[in-house]
Amino acid sequence: MTTETPDLEAELQAVAARCAARWNDRDPAGFQSARLRGLTAGSMTDWGLAGSGVKSKRPPISMAGGIPDAASQPKQGLLRAMERALDVPDDGPLVYGGPLGYEPLRAEIGKYFARDHAEIPGADHFILTNGAAGAIDMAATLLLDRGDVVIAEMPTFAGSLRTFRGHGVEVAGVHLDDEGMRLDQLEARIAQLRADGRAPKLIYTIPTYHNPTGVTMSLQRRADLVELAAREGIHILEDTAYNELFFTPERPPTLSAVAGGRGVLTAGTFSKVIATGLRIGWLQAEPALIELLLPGRFDMGNSPLLHRMLHEYMVSGEFAPHVERMRGVYAAKLAALAATLRDAGEPYFEFTQPEGGFFLWLRLRDGLRGRDVQRAGFEEGAIFPPGVGFYPGGDPDGDPEAVRLAYSWTSAADIAAGGERVLAACARVAGG
């Protein structure tokens, strides 16, 4: 501390002591805003710690988080892109990038990720965010007030449930079937909410390679959903985090493309196609909506340095082949995991093999509880979350108990062993 005389130093110490005494009498929790009270911290990646306190018999294999393959990170490509991004005579890469983010990157995102639109959306359809999670937070800020209702699939991404709750919003769930969100349940929910005098303001869905179930919404269901939402005047927020990781010749069109760009907001991200540590995602919507959310952006925007690095990486021609390569990596891991689990798992669970994405969802047979399998899995040396955390109500709500296996990050060498440990965990729980 800057001091001029010993007296001053003593006086300042006395000030600090008096302040401490005053604040010691007060509980910090008493100062927490009402809106945060009752909310919990944590993200899906925290699930990996859910076994703490339980002893594992070997170094655990993690199948916990939706994280890209560790061995395939394009570190050198990103570094070269950063060199090019910084190699400009002006200070552009290191000055505020504005609330929307670097325009050429937004334009590239339109061309690559929204290429299924009849007319490719321009840069003015996008705002760049801290990942898809940041985009979902922005969409909530734009459209929702406390007490509003969002309708979502149950189960769904737990991080989004936290975000909606953080905005003081209730999440009403509808189930999925093999074609995606059940529209009969959706219509009934909307009618019921309206009868109760509550207006649902948003339908949140993960139509493609759904987290956690892996289900992909059929084309017919997509068309029916966007029409239903347009009829009801309710916006759709589609989470497309896993969209580009398809194991079939093509991925289905986004809801935004099916709807012709109206009434649908799309959250997307570079997290799953490159790395979660980039923390760059976007919200896509019609320009009038993008403009309406600018007053809700208080953080002076994201890093234009990262935006320019990503733009350089995209236009260098390295990005598309990287994604293509990753599709093969994940498809192979899924195939290995499914082969390990299919026949041997028959007594314990069933699953539908997804057509893309990061997750395999095991629907447990009667009597097996997800939390028990999770705990036994940790003892066997495999980390994965139980299904219940993905439900708005925190219970399976009529669905069978389940566990979610993320095969994306687990090394190819560990996949089969991970699957064997899941089987051993199930056998142990089933055996009582």
Added chain:
Amino acid sequence: MTTETPDLEAELQAVAARCAARWNDRDPAGFQSARLRGLTAGSMTDWGLAGSGVKSKRPPISMAGGIPDAASQPKQGLLRAMERALDVPDDGPLVYGGPLGYEPLRAEIGKYFARDHAEIPGADHFILTNGAAGAIDMAATLLLDRGDVVIAEMPTFAGSLRTFRGHGVEVAGVHLDDEGMRLDQLEARIAQLRADGRAPKLIYTIPTYHNPTGVTMSLQRRADLVELAAREGIHILEDTAYNELFFTPERPPTLSAVAGGRGVLTAGTFSKVIATGLRIGWLQAEPALIELLLPGRFDMGNSPLLHRMLHEYMVSGEFAPHVERMRGVYAAKLAALAATLRDAGEPYFEFTQPEGGFFLWLRLRDGLRGRDVQRAGFEEGAIFPPGVGFYPGGDPDGDPEAVRLAYSWTSAADIAAGGERVLAACARVAGG
């Protein structure tokens, strides 16, 4: 769009057309959340555009935004730091960094920026954010609910006013004098608010190299302020964005250091000491408060890649000399600007030369209005904001009219010319 048959394609086009027709009947603004209605977009850097529509007689010199010197950006140092950050065998730099951010960077921030504490705060006192603006947003999320009151200096940083309003919070202003926030007015404000049944929850201040006035709070005032706040049980949020840019041998201690770390939250940033485009800042508080704000973090954290790059840059030994060098750069620019303005400006304004930071605040003589001088300045070829935008009520509230000149970004070669243009603008307005 993925299509299988011409019929399907036609059907999908019909779906999109029907959706568009439905949404065309609805005004997007009708869907904006109540909390965003009436708020405006924009940041301080937008001030540079405030002259649009007015014709400038020469290419303008910008003295608009609080942006570091363009010529001194450590691009090569950052690039080398990025190389080192990526040169690790694991995937750490590119995986989610957690809600708090990269721990070694938080520890370094404690050592460098919070070095004036009797005991250096550890990593658990910090959460990393999108710049100081992101930290202020987090502090508001932690402590404030709609209808609460924040007390702030008037004038103050306009971006923070926007943030508080975005949280539905009223900002009550107290004036500054040459020693900083006036505590007589502060006490009266608190008493008056309590008499009206309204509890002020937070005191927001920029004690060091204040934006926009350049005032630095005296040590005695610091001690009195933290004691007053402790007595009243009101937290202080200090914005230290400019703290390290001192032109004197040392900077004054932070309020947090004076208060012994209790009752004070400190927003800090790398924006002004390196570059605004990094978008990395932090909130410092006692660990119990940091923990209480985690439930309000919905964006899965910031980029650990940038955190690691900054950490490498700090520990390389390049950071401290860079900041030292920048102090000299800004001190020289301020001296040149002040020399240009001091005598010649006498008929039009007065100013107190700040001891650090980016801004010179010109208090205009009777009859000169800031908006007129701004407009005339643009015509002369100088861009700078009027003072009124920095007041919670949007008017000088008893203070003289003013304009703010940012000398940080303007090239050394342009500084004197910029000052001359400001003088010409004043002369033109004064001349009627």
